[in-house]
Amino acid sequence: MIKDQTPLTYGEVISIIGDGEKAVKIKEFIKEFYKVKPEKAASLKEEIKALNIIKLKDEHIVNIVNFLPVDASDVMKILPDTSLDQEEINKILDVVKKY
Secondary structure, rough: OOOOOOOOOOOHHHHHOOHHHHHHHHHHHHHOOOOOHHHHHHHHHHHHOOOOOOOOOHHHHHHHHHOOOOOOOHHHHHHOOOOOOHHHHHHHHHHHHOO
């Protein structure tokens, strides 16, 4: 039975997955897509949360950290179910550019 679902960045997955044979394969797979080191991913995640954009859910923030959008169209591809205005998108992109 699932008690809780928490969206995780790729870095968080890598840090908690363990060291077994399957874990090594999963880590190798994730590293093909992974763009940010775990410690930087955590600070990026916190900076995006600190923007206090009410429309952003935890899973949206995790997607931003995992995919690092570079422009407004990337943000909208990652977050198709949100209706962010241009100011909110610019705030997100300004934070992401630091990473």
